[in-house]
Amino acid sequence: MPKKKKVKKVKKVKKAKKIKAPVKFLEKKSQASGPDEKPEIKKIKKQPTEKRIYNLKDFVVYPKHGVGKITAIEKATIGEIDIQFYKILVEKEKLTLTVPINQQSKLRPVASINQINKCVSILKTKPKIKRTMWSRRAQEYDQKINSGKIYELAEVVKDLNKNTDIIADQSYSERQLFEKAYERLKSEFEAVLKISPEEVQKKMDKALGRAKILEDAQ
Numbered sequence: 001m002p003k004k005k006k007v008k009k010v011k012k013v014k015k016a017k018k019i020k021a022p023v024k025f026l027e028k029k030s031q032a033s034g035p036d037e038k039p040e041i042k043k044i045k046k047q048p049t050e051k052r053i054y055n056l057k058d059f060v061v062y063p064k065h066g067v068g069k070i071t072a073i074e075k076a077t078i079g080e081i082d083i084q085f086y087k088i089l090v091e092k093e094k095l096t097l098t099v100p101i102n103q104q105s106k107l108r109p110v111a112s113i114n115q116i117n118k119c120v121s122i123l124k125t126k127p128k129i130k131r132t133m134w135s136r137r138a139q140e141y142d143q144k145i146n147s148g149k150i151y152e153l154a155e156v157v158k159d160l161n162k163n164t165d166i167i168a169d170q171s172y173s174e175r176q177l178f179e180k181a182y183e184r185l186k187s188e189f190e191a192v193l194k195i196s197p198e199e200v201q202k203k204m205d206k207a208l209g210r211a212k213i214l215e216d217a218q
Contacts, residue, residue, distance in 0.1 A: 052104065054086065059110045059191040062097060063148030065090045067110065067187040092187055110191045111150045119154040119185065123207035127159045134174075141177050150188060156181040161208050 054060060058070045068088035075084050086104070088097040099107060111119070130137055141160065144152040160178035182204070189200045204210075 052107075052109070054104075054107070054109075060086075060088060060107045061110060061148055061150075061188065062088065062090070062099070062107060064146050065093055065095060065097065066184040067092070067191050068097060071096075092183060106148075108148055110188055113192060115150055116189060116192050119150060119189075120203070120207045122151065122154040123158050123161075123204065125158060127162055128155075129159070138173060138177060141181070145177070145181050145184060150185070153181055153185050153188075157185055157204075158208070161210070 054070055056070055056073065059067055060070060061067055068090040070086050071089045072087035073084065074087060075082060077083070083100055083102075085098050085100045086107075088099060089095075090097065141156050144156050147153075157178065160174055160181065186197070186200055186204060189204065190197055193200065193203075
């Protein structure tokens with residue numbers, strides 16, 4: 001009888017140890033796994049995007065110059081390295097750009113019809129007039145024009161459409177920015193809608209309310 005009692009005591013101690021040990025181990029693991037999740041998400045964000053392939057006669061947008069047409073895809077050897085590049089003609093500025101294919105992140109395709117329709121709706125809204133100094137506003141407008149983003153371009157056209165609360169000596173620079181943004185947007189409308197420049201101008205002026213102003217002036 002005494003021998004059986006000793007055996008039972010030893011078994012109970014072993015069972016208690018086996019239950020406690022895995023619980024502590026799991027707790028440590030769960031604490032360590034928490035902070036490791038953040039760097040994994042960052043790595044996914046930094047993955048490179050696939051390169052887009054453009055073809056001859058495709059219209060593209062180069063942020064600093066606007067809409068251009070790919071006229072050639074050529075190759076050249078520079079320092080024993082073969083480089084392939086696009087030749088892009090910007091008719092509005094009478095400029096030909098040479099853009100290497102491996103540096104095409106600056107290019108974007110022309111907008112879709114849905115994006116053009118959104119731009120028309122932006123042009124119909126009321127202009128936002130900021131009370132900051134004109135020099136600061138001019139810089140902001142210029143940055144938006146050269147951003148290559150069509151919605152920001154439409155906002156500049158809309159905001160600079162009406163000459164209100166502008167000092168006389170600033171009206172010339174404001175008009176220059178308006179015309180620059182207007183022509184950039186107009187050229188993209190032409191490329192997407194495939195209609196004449198006159199029809200595009202009528203569409204934009206109607207959205208801006210300029211058609212009525214012109215009629216009243218006449």
